[in-house]
Amino acid sequence: MKYSEDVQSYSSSSKKSSSAGITTTISGRDFHGNESSAYWLPKDEEEQDRLIGQHFAIKEVYEGNFLTEVKNYVPFTTGARVCDVGCGAGAWLMDMAMEYPNCTFEGVDMVDVDKFEAMPSRINITYGDVTEKLDFPDSVFDFVHMRLFVLALREDEWDHAIREAVRITKPGGVIQLLEYYFTPNFDDHPAVGKVANAIIDNMAARGQDPYIGPKQPRLLTQAGCKVIQIDNRVIDMSKNTPAARKFLWNWERVLKSMMPILSPHLGLSDQNEQQAFMKEVLQGLPTCGNFYWMYTAAAQKL
Template sequence: MGAQLSRRRKISQSKKAAAKMLDQTQSNSSFSSKSKGTELFGRLYHDVESSAYLYPMDETEQDRLHGQHFALKALFGGDILEPVRRAIDLDDNCHVLDVGCGPGSWLLDLATSYPNSKFVGIDVVDMFPSTIRPPNTEFHVRNILDGLNMFSDNSFDFVQMRLFASVLKTDQWATTLAELKRVCRPGGIIQLLEVDYKVRGNSTVNQFTTKLVEVMAKRDLDGEMAKKLAPALTQAGFINVQTDHRSVAGASVTSAGKGKFVVATQPYDSPNAMDDAVTGEFWAGEPGVKQKREEAPYQNIDGRSTLDVMARAHRVNATQDTA
């Protein structure tokens, strides 16, 4: 990430203030009541009106999110980029925020590896771990669209937010990044990760992903936001912006494990919750042949499929200006 980022300066007053603020909050608690959700097509979805999040909130979704985490970790060779490891010493009482933490997979992974740091996760619904909670973690129900006013300025050394293209509307990105910038201390780092929903493949795959992006657009979601992360961070005032692109081929036997990444990031049944146009069925199999979703081959993609899938993920990190 360069010499500027490597020569991060420690701001002791800011870190002490953040530590005091975090210690005053009740560990492993929630800031709002737990959403009961709404059942649709046998799956449980959140009922938070201000959120456009597309995916379920049930146990099946938690399992998918855990698998997604480890697929992304394998794809990028770890939970954080190497430049971030060099810039931030997670053994040195760092404060880390995971926005949209889900069941806490990423947070727990790091918390167990770095017991001397504090890890905070927030999400719009409570899918937080109920049994395995290291003492250096806390989880809160919070909608990022309502702001992060429970945290003071410069509270965190490292802030992560990933896979929010299916959460934030196009006009919500700027205000969200501004809020992340506010809680990230000067010299701290923000890390974003998004998947390009325009997955490349044969005609069947292209039909499906094109439709998916169209349906997202109807909800004012940008299915190609992954390509726009770097300029968005620069416009938000971050510096030292770096991008890491990774592609996943799902058609090779040798990439069978990574091929599951496609299922992990785009569950075959999720479009049914998005729009009536694709409710209950989608294009699969030979071009022009419509199959019910329970018969569709997407649920069995394992890297040996003949669908010839190519997925692409973008991970971007940037530094909060020290000025």
């Protein structure tokens, strides 16, 4: 599959040498061992490659790396200081650095991320946990990007996390948030409904909110910001579009990443049962239409 080859090519040019921190291995996959965190996806190389592919899938849907209104507030062309909170594999940072050579970039992640071998000097990635205090002074960034924390934060951690992102943003600067949002009706395909409900149930057991996406504008306003743009987009995998193909690629891999955690809940006792179930889900996704959404909000710090 060409998309897979493209992701592997990008990944090989930006491979991390190691990730520090306590590691827990479940069913052959490496997870972080930070007991204070609710994050439940792996941190291994296979997952890093998926995150890179997911980045380009999101970029395909939004036709860029930030909402259109953001450029009216952030001086990307002349030079801005940018932070990616929860930078993961660093794909968004690398992509932005190539597009905006006059900007400088900081990435922070809960798992200590070493510099990529091909990392431009304008990018620095360090350890950071947004549920605590990030190691930055107040008001230092023109643009703070934060996305896909729905599987990482507990419901009662969102307010602090967003306020921390706002704290490090300059007055007049912009914060952008993006989260997935599952639609509640999964009757179109039993296997898709089963895995979606398993994800939601697992999140609830961890104190997470699967429906945080629509709440982002309110949280940003409460944190002292003015919302400048809201752009919510459906991910319709029933259509044979480039975006749909990229997200099907992503779902094939995220199911593998989730399976060590979800398989007991799904009653899948061995690898053969897991493989058969994942195949059934992937066959069902293109029949489900408006399966899930991305909710994105950008706001200016007042």
